[in-house]
Amino acid sequence: MLFLIELWESVREFIATGGFVLYFVALALFLMWILMIEKYWFLTSVYPKMKRDIIARWEARTDTTSWYAHRIRDAWISEAAEILDARMLTIKTLVAMCPLIGLLGTVTGMIAVFEIMAVQGTGNPRLMAAGISMATIPTMAGMVAALSGVFFSSRLDGKVKMAKAKLVDSLPHH
Template identity: 70%
Template sequence: MLERYWYLNWVSPKQHQAIITAWDAREETTSWYAHRIREAWLSQAKQDLNARMLIIKTLVAICPMIGLLGTVTGMISVFDVMAVQGTSNARLMAAGISMATMPTMAGMVAALSGVFFSTRLDAKMKISLEKLKDSMPHH
């Protein structure tokens, strides 16, 4: 995710400026061919902006599931204590319950943070692409 923020703030503006300069250098911008060239450049810019976003969104979606895996591991520990001790002693089960709770909480915190930042990143990328489109007038 940090790489995408770096790309959006440092690399993308330079690439967009190069595209705008190339567009402004064209003698004609109204023909069918000029429109296709403009669309191709915009499509390439969009692909560059959206690179690796699917991976980020997938990892964010997986975070709660990894937390649940930790919960299952912790609950197995609790049941193991119950089976070995033959009792439901709360002090003996506390470590397993803690082991079950912490990964769930960590997974949810990671997922919520990831959703926030990936949504914000996606919105900034759309704004950047719209600015590029507006900077390349066609008639």
Template identity: 70%
Template sequence: MMIFLMDLWDSVRGFIATGGDVLLLVAFVLFLMWTLMLERYFFLNNVFPKLRDDMIANWNSREETTSWHAHRIREAWISQAKQQLNARMLIVKTLVAICPMIGLLGTVTGMINVFDVMSVQGTSNARLMAAGISTATMPTMAGMVAALSGVFFSTRLDARLKISIEKLTDSLAHKE
């Protein structure tokens, strides 16, 4: 097991060395994005059901649910639940959108390395130019993979949040 972890760590270090320092930024943004998404999944599955049940119990215990005042209370509770569910989702979506841009930053820095090598060594040293091209392509690939994983899971999470709000709204029955 320890040898496997050491080999894995060596592979990660080699990947980062191949792609340059921008890969560290991609890794940080990816870690932050997934931390926030996992927190939202935890909230949705573990915390929100209790809040929802308490809200439904409070609504059902009301004697009067048909007045204008009762409707405004219902709307306020639904709005609070929606706000709690959607907390930090804008940050997640922003991080998803930033990932490809950080990858492009890696492309730019890698191409600057290629042009730097060409200006110093000339165009005859293909090995040094290949290192710069690798530095240009690795962050782009990593940024796109990070963004794709974020798009897929944040879209699923967003749909589940909307369904939870709709179910809560349906559970707080009111009469016109």
């Protein structure tokens, strides 16, 4: 329990040092990871059953060679592809937004530095250092959040593309 309290205190100090923009970085990071975990779960537990059902429906058809049968096959593949692609654009958007939110923190931190300089002058480096820290920490946090998402979202995108390709290959096209 003491560990959790110490952890919470260090997070609070970090946010106090970086400013309110870190809450937005944390929110984007949280949403991004929730969506990625949900997509990994879908690909490993829900989609295989869905794929088996589509393959079973295709194999149960007596007509698999007519133009009409091929349109049904294409429709099933298209529906599965749409479900597989769901939320991938949102994940990629959140990954791209993290550095931009960090840059917003840079701007707000620099505004704080300029306000301090306007009121106190340039003679107090300690006050200016706090503002500069407030400017750099959100940028760093946004970049780290984006880097954590880039690798996994790229990997997830590859898994989705592979799942679509395997589904197409699983439905023979006579």
